[in-house]
Amino acid sequence: MTDFTHINEEGRARMVDISDKQETARSAIARTSVIVNEAIYHGIQQNDMKKGDVLSVAQVAGIMAAKNTSTIIPMCHPLSLTGVDLSFSWEAMEEDAYRLHITSEVKTKGSTGVEMEALTSASAAALTVYDMCKAVDKGITIGETYLEKKTGGKSGDYYRTLQGEE
Amino acid sequence: MTDFTHINEEGRARMVDISDKQETARSAIARTSVIVNEAIYHGIQQNDMKKGDVLSVAQVAGIMAAKNTSTIIPMCHPLSLTGVDLSFSWEAMEEDAYRLHITSEVKTKGSTGVEMEALTSASAAALTVYDMCKAVDKGITIGETYLEKKTGGKSGDYYRTLQGEE
Amino acid sequence: MTDFTHINEEGRARMVDISDKQETARSAIARTSVIVNEAIYHGIQQNDMKKGDVLSVAQVAGIMAAKNTSTIIPMCHPLSLTGVDLSFSWEAMEEDAYRLHITSEVKTKGSTGVEMEALTSASAAALTVYDMCKAVDKGITIGETYLEKKTGGKSGDYYRTLQGEE
Amino acid sequence: MTDFTHINEEGRARMVDISDKQETARSAIARTSVIVNEAIYHGIQQNDMKKGDVLSVAQVAGIMAAKNTSTIIPMCHPLSLTGVDLSFSWEAMEEDAYRLHITSEVKTKGSTGVEMEALTSASAAALTVYDMCKAVDKGITIGETYLEKKTGGKSGDYYRTLQGEE
Amino acid sequence: MTDFTHINEEGRARMVDISDKQETARSAIARTSVIVNEAIYHGIQQNDMKKGDVLSVAQVAGIMAAKNTSTIIPMCHPLSLTGVDLSFSWEAMEEDAYRLHITSEVKTKGSTGVEMEALTSASAAALTVYDMCKAVDKGITIGETYLEKKTGGKSGDYYRTLQGEE
Amino acid sequence: MTDFTHINEEGRARMVDISDKQETARSAIARTSVIVNEAIYHGIQQNDMKKGDVLSVAQVAGIMAAKNTSTIIPMCHPLSLTGVDLSFSWEAMEEDAYRLHITSEVKTKGSTGVEMEALTSASAAALTVYDMCKAVDKGITIGETYLEKKTGGKSGDYYRTLQGEE
Known part of the structure; x- marks a missing residue:
């Protein structure tokens, strides 16, 4: 039977007790993407040459959201992040579609990942x-x-095994 | 040339001026999903019979995030939402994988969608x-x-044209 | 059978749809109290003569919490409050105890109370x-x-019927 | 004379300096209750058998409020909580009234309680x-x-002395 | 005697009651500046040619702060802003110093400025x-x-009278 | 060439990685002022004799803003502050103007200032x-x-050199 650590004795949700976990250096890298049409692709690219572009705002949003994670995700522990960095890259897809890859790397010294x-x-x-x-x-x-x-913590490092597309 | 409304005369981002837009009833429905393995599927399902399950917490998170959207998305206008409702459904996929469909519907009476x-x-x-x-x-x-x-507003209603599987 | 309006068709919580409710002037008055010993009573009272006292900070906290209510209470609608005012009064109780009565009055023009x-x-x-x-x-x-x-809204005014001492 | 640590030399409020306090394991348990009529009692109880009940939402609210305490209470220090857990129990009172007892336990490793x-x-x-x-x-x-x-910290443990009924 | 509208009958602060004020179109323009040395001036200017510059981040910060004003300023009413726009310009000062002028314009349709x-x-x-x-x-x-x-509202428009240099 | 540490390899903003910095005791003192006319000066002063004055609310605002800094300033690291204290003093200027000096001192034990x-x-x-x-x-x-x-941290202490007025 699957044992969810977020469930307490009454069968309700709780914020898991991590008092006994060690404070260690930890990092995690997440990825997502945005699929846009050609008009938007060219718009972002042109604007990208200038100040104040779409990706700059997206990056600030990503950094601020990393800091606000524990207020957005209910059972998530508050953490003092030591670094956040996002990067972007474009991939041309078939049929006038373009995929914007977004990668976010977050670091902490803390008791949870x-x-x-x-x-x-x-x-x-x-x-x-x-x-x-x-x-x-x-x-x-x-x-x-x-x-x-992800790196650091008792459960060890994790690397996603890519299978097939995306 | 694509014209981004979020860009001001200096080429920087701004929060678009909607002072002249009418306050009307508006709604939007968004979808996403979570693909999990069999162990997690059964865990959520079993727990689902009990109080305090994973989906209850996810639903509260979704409702609170709807209310906090303008603090998460930098150029998004603050709005007084009149209703938020999320629903969930399961789909069995091949190879011991299950897809949890998540649908969120949000309503407002306001000047923007x-x-x-x-x-x-x-x-x-x-x-x-x-x-x-x-x-x-x-x-x-x-x-x-x-x-x-989406429904309401000057740009009219929008229905996504589904092409192939999600 | 009691019908909770916050429960959707799947039996989960939702933020109730108030799109059809009228925007009217509404107000509500809530009360609570704090029971303290004589040392604290005298400390607050003495300090009360000076600037920066305990009750001033409590009052600012009360006003800011009124504005943040929809981020603290999950199913509560965001509202543009038009006024918030708190008041305090002391009552001597038996045995060196003192009760600080706190009253908060909040006003809005909106679609819900x-x-x-x-x-x-x-x-x-x-x-x-x-x-x-x-x-x-x-x-x-x-x-x-x-x-x-409470005053205003379709459900009409409400006055608490006091029965015995608080 | 009572000496409020939150008052600075000008007689105004400050956030007390805890730079010299040790980081130790600390916990606190608080209690409150909600007194409801029979219709609500049965409504919550019936709903309790299903997913998405009132108490699930209350629990998420309690956990998120614990994390937001330093933004709600002005002089409260920000802390990285290591665990939060709420529990509920019912008590029948006289005259068709029911008391829902709510207990919240919070843990941290930090410099203040x-x-x-x-x-x-x-x-x-x-x-x-x-x-x-x-x-x-x-x-x-x-x-x-x-x-x-409460447990932990220089001021030692504290257990409330119950006198009579709550 | 000066009459502060933010002070209630007990002599404490309150959020002023604006229930009777009309909802009208309102705008305000505020100015500030940042005085930097030559190295920083050239750094910002060079970076300005590229994506992700200092002023882009400052602009996002300004827009988000406008939306969060009522949570930063205790007696400030929550408002649904309809537009926010910031602009920047440089002025050379004597002795290797440069002044960055920052102008922020905010618009609303609401009951207060x-x-x-x-x-x-x-x-x-x-x-x-x-x-x-x-x-x-x-x-x-x-x-x-x-x-x-500022424009709009019962107190009429306001234009700052410049006396001498800023 | 000026090297901004907040710029990543793509030329975009990031939250600087401070994982390798030591946790030490740090403090910073900032100053600002508010220039008001005689009517306001007397109003604040008279009110200052009473509870709930302007400066009390300003002080609470200052303390809460210190705690919220990392949500207001995009690239700023979240920190667990150990103390915040503000003080005020008046200076008479020429022509019926008065300057209110505001000093804020903040302390932490952390990896950044x-x-x-x-x-x-x-x-x-x-x-x-x-x-x-x-x-x-x-x-x-x-x-x-x-x-x-400022005191503490690898870059050492800093004391502003006052030159001329203000």
């Missing part, structure tokens, strides 16, 4: 790209969101 | 499911996130 | 008094918290 | 119960709120 | 410039911050 | 004074805001 901070950060950046481009096309899709890698 | 509130709400619910099940499997993937439908 | 804002505001003020005096006595008790009165 | 986090958590849970049931009866009363126990 | 939103927005942008450049020089000074103009 | 917390705290206090007195005169000016002193 920062997987949720990295995932929430990447999601907020993707949602911000949607927000700033939705006047052009509401059909923008946010691609799959997942944990790429 | 609630697409971002619906999308942010669905994302927060999905991230919460990840958080509560990650001790069992860190390979959980959040599926594509997109706008299903 | 402000009962929760008044109750949350009064609670935050009481908790702040506890916080600022707990170094003297951890046995401080926050008394009963309840809605005294 | 978590009494305020436990008290704020219990209060938020009680206010959430009020919010979700107020459509049935606005006369719901939140009972006394107090610190039951 | 947006002076505080404009001022808070400009201040947050200036503080963000300080934060991102402080590793180069901690002697950066934020210049005077003031209301340049 | 608290300059931003002190500056943000002082700014929030000044903005709050503006807010509470703007009904009397919208021409109130917030004076220069700057870092007075």
